[in-house]
Amino acid sequence: MGDVLARRRLLTSALARLHDRPDVDLPGVPGHVVASWRRSLARGVDPAAVSNRHHPDLDLDSRLVRCARPVIDQLAEQIADAPVCVVLTDDRARLLVRLDTTVAIGRAADDNRFAEGFGYDEGAVGTNGVGTVLESGRSVHVVGAEHFVEPLQSYACAGAPVRDPVTGRIEGVLDVSCRVEHSSPILHSLVTSAAARIQDALLHDRDAGQQAVFDLYTRVDARSRRPVLAVGRRMALANTALQTLLDPGDLAALTDHARFRMVRGPAVDDRLDLPSGVRVRVRGTAVTAGSAVAGLVAVVSVLREAAVGRAVAVPQPRPAPDPRPEPEPTTAGTGPAWRAAWTAAAEALRAGTPLLVTGEPGSGRRRLLADLDGAVHGPGRVVEIGPADDPVARVRDAGPSPLVVLADLDRWPGVPAGLPGALRGARLAATAADGARSGPGLLAAFRRTVTVPPLRNRSADLPALVTAVLAELAPGRDVRLSADAQRTLARHGWPGNVAELRDALDAALRRRPVGVLQVGDLPASCQSAPPGSLRRVDRAERDAIVAALRETDGNRAAAAAVLGVARSTLYRKIAQYRITA
Structure with missing residues (x-):
């Protein structure tokens, strides 16, 4: 007992000295604890209180959770005689699962907001068996006064990283927490071994x-x-x-x-x-x-290389140089797939080669043609013709040498009478759905195909696209996305591509015309990621759940009451629709 008290006095005194002099040497304190204390102090963690927050947007049915649950159950059985909490977090220190061996330890955990949905990163609660694992990248055993925050100094926690067995990236943390008097070095060994078993389960959980x-x-x-x-x-x-x-x-x-x-x-x-x-x-x-x-x-x-360097010589015939400068891709398109489409389309338009632009609806096929032709030949010379338009009249009224774009060529029933004659002297392009099979009478007019990538394959372009679309929708206004809203958009699959992004930002601006757009301003469709297309009744249910979560500030129990459903039903529906609101 004397050793325990002496150890506590040493740690308490060392932490007090650190508060007075952040650069003081602290002999007798483990290096990883000192490093964590310094980080906690630098981040302004309140040493007198647990000041973490709740995160309502967790995926409680993730692959990590599914692989970890059997291991967590087995670990809890191994130490069932001790009052402990077994916890799994994600890679941002947010609690996904908590299993208590006694009611009393569960209540104590609740008192310290060590509960599902709450974050335990070092920036919020200082040194602990979750956040410190993520900061250090290795397993730790934090006992008593080694915690930075006073309310946690009655507890001990052993945590170990759970890594993706393929990439080596930390996917989460497995932690066992208890009161100091029930702590033992064996907990550290048990949690490290259990984390390894979860990693093995992840390795075998591949299709x-x-x-x-x-x-x-x-x-x-x-x-x-x-x-x-x-x-x-x-x-x-x-x-x-x-x-x-x-x-x-x-x-x-x-x-x-x-x-x-x-x-x-x-x-x-x-x-x-x-x-x-x-x-x-x-x-x-x-x-x-x-x-x-x-x-x-x-x-x-x-x-x-990016800056100064010599390109590797690739022998190939080169066309005569074009004296006009190469048009640069739009700022909202810097990824290689978009750049390749832009460059190939520019070559075709400059040469007057009839060009077919394919891609998914809403991916920006027409915008690419309009922007490119404006850069090469000047703005205002694009005439877009749909399957229901009178092509002869549209071309006749367009002026000299327009770029005629036959939109949605795959939906045209055939070649309209008089179209070939009307196109004499005009430059020709068309758009079609990816993989579409249009009639040979129309396809025969084209000499080159360029494919525009879908938005889901342009994740690097998304921030610039958001900025560009907001500038178009709200010119001159101070409008931007919060970090959480940006992450929500990045997680979305965008089946409607850039057109869907534009609609989503337009809806957000109707809710908040100026300022920082929050997650709650985005339409419900952006805050869920269903595996396939939803029926109308499913969309209505999803939107009702998102609205209830917004109304209750993410409190799932209150949202279940508003909807008149059991909490378990609400959790199941949130997982089914992958709702992140």
């Missing part, structure tokens, strides 16, 4: 497609010292050589491009200009599982 991508990636990486990238629909892997070769922005853009290309043919050999100015060559193979494309594995090499 056939993910496994096929991972298997090819490991083979290519093992036999090559070169940079290797692998992408699937829900995964991305980059070996150390690639991570050191490209900066994070370029790597994100390259990943987007790989996802865009993986469904467009069995082999890839592309030369790309990345946002930083680096030019790379990407050679790879699509991976299939059954009849479906599961991903792409590619080897990457640099052809030109």
